Amino acid sequence: MQAQSRLAAAASGGGGSGISGSGGISRLSGGAGEEHEAVVRELTRGHELTARLRAEALRALRGQGQAEATATFILGEVSHAFTVCLSIMASASPSASPPQPDETPPADSAVSPPPPPRAAREDNVPRKRLLTASPYDDGYQWRKYGQKKINNTNFPRSYYRCSYHRERRCPAQKHVQQRDGDDVPALHVVVYTHEHTCLQGAPAELPDAATNGGAAAAASPDYFPAGGETPSSLRRLRGVGGGGLQPQFVDHRAAMEERERQVLVSSLARVLQGRQCYDDDDTDVASLGAVHARAPAAAAPVAASSSSSGPVDAAGEELDVMDYDMTDTLFWGPFGTDSNSYDGNLTSTRCFDLIN
DNA sequence: AATATTTGACCACG
DNA sequence: CGTGGTCAAATATT
Numbered sequence: 192m193q194a195q196s197r198l199a200a201a202a203s204g205g206g207g208s209g210i211s212g213s214g215g216i217s218r219l220s221g222g223a224g225e226e227h228e229a230v231v232r233e234l235t236r237g238h239e240l241t242a243r244l245r246a247e248a249l250r251a252l253r254g255q256g257q258a259e260a261t262a263t264f265i266l267g268e269v270s271h272a273f274t275v276c277l278s279i280m281a282s283a284s285p286s287a288s289p290p291q292p293d294e295t296p297p298a299d300s301a302v303s304p305p306p307p308p309r310a311a312r313e314d315n316v317p318r319k320r321l322l323t324a325s326p327y328d329d330g331y332q333w334r335k336y337g338q339k340k341i342n343n344t345n346f347p348r349s350y351y352r353c354s355y356h357r358e359r360r361c362p363a364q365k366h367v368q369q370r371d372g373d374d375v376p377a378l379h380v381v382v383y384t385h386e387h388t389c390l391q392g393a394p395a396e397l398p399d400a401a402t403n404g405g406a407a408a409a410a411s412p413d414y415f416p417a418g419g420e421t422p423s424s425l426r427r428l429r430g431v432g433g434g435g436l437q438p439q440f441v442d443h444r445a446a447m448e449e450r451e452r453q454v455l456v457s458s459l460a461r462v463l464q465g466r467q468c469y470d471d472d473d474t475d476v477a478s479l480g481a482v483h484a485r486a487p488a489a490a491a492p493v494a495a496s497s498s499s500s501g502p503v504d505a506a507g508e509e510l511d512v513m514d515y516d517m518t519d520t521l522f523w524g525p526f527g528t529d530s531n532s533y534d535g536n537l538t539s540t541r542c543f544d545l546i547n
Numbered sequence: 548a549a550t551a552t553t554t555g556a557c558c559a560c561g
Numbered sequence: 562c563g564t565g566g567t568c569a570a571a572t573a574t575t
Binding site: 338 | 550552
């Protein structure tokens with residue numbers, strides 16, 4: 192697929208000069224800014240490559256039980272290490288925010304129309320905005336339902352909702368848009384809306400089916416007849432489109448296998464003092480949502496902690512802390528306007544309390 | 548056949 | 562009225 196070709200490309204062409212011991216970061220004498228930038232660039236690349244490797248490894252090891260779980264765990268740790276490093280670099284930037292000092296690219300600022308300040312949304316829907324090096328899997332299953340060219344941006348915005356939107360009435364949504372600019376690699380702005388209620392709410396309950404054999408819960412796609420989608424009126428005449436089936440990973444059956452893997456990973460995490468977050472990837476692990484090993488001291492309530500000293504956005508409003516898998520996250524930032532602006536302030540993250 | 552994506556139209560909000 | 566978000570028929574892929 193494309194992952195393979197990209198991986199190959201990175202390994203041969205781009206990668207050759209990038210990471211090679213002395214070739215990649217050789218001109219560090221330019222200044223602290225450049226050095227910092229180079230480090231961030233390389234870390235980002237490493238992070239990306241790790242994710243790809245993880246995807247490939249999991250594909251190759253699928254169904255191999257412990258080997259797969261071990262690979263998942265270790266690569267997740269590696270990925271997490273990159274994330275931590277990037278976070279450190281972000282907070283310790285010599286001048287300003289590392290990936291892009293300011294929002295407007297310095298190149299073509301001649302014809303810059305004043306950005307129309309669109310008012311922030313007034314609804315009470317919790318949102319979380321983040322920047323990611325690439326839009327690959329965040330551990331959840333999403334289904335794209337729309338794409339839109341946004342006003343003064345170069346890249347379209349894609350809209351996704353949880354694949355369990357219907358079956359389990361999961362309200363989670365996100366939209367992803369590549370950020371304008373010369374970011375290498377390209378950075379994507381991801382905005383999450385609502386929390387997952389399909390699995391994330393009670394990941395430990397899924398395996399509950401073990402009591403009765405589990406086949407029933409796994410096999411039947413539980414639906415909720417109550418007040419389904421409103422057919423609304425028959426309006427559109429012709430939608431033009433093309434589409435494709437891209438059998439993502441995950442189905443309900445995988446949940447059972449996954450449970451075993453989680454148990455394994457959990458024990459591994461225990462052994463390792465379980466501080467880090469274990470990140471699932473684009474395999475069927477996603478059916479259980481983000482899985483984290485617990486941070487011993489981070490046993491705070493997970494989602495609804497809007498009362499205490501949480502992150503605060505520019506307007507002084509407290510940001511909701513949602514519990515997402517943030518392995519692929521580079522920088523969190525408050526958001527309030529529709530602009531692509533963000534600051535490099537880091538937000539503390541919380542690990543999901545999976546292990547009881 | 549089943550299912551996810553594409554894509555123009557529709558719609559609500561500022 | 563313009564813009565962003567959503568809908569749903571058409572379409573692509575397996």
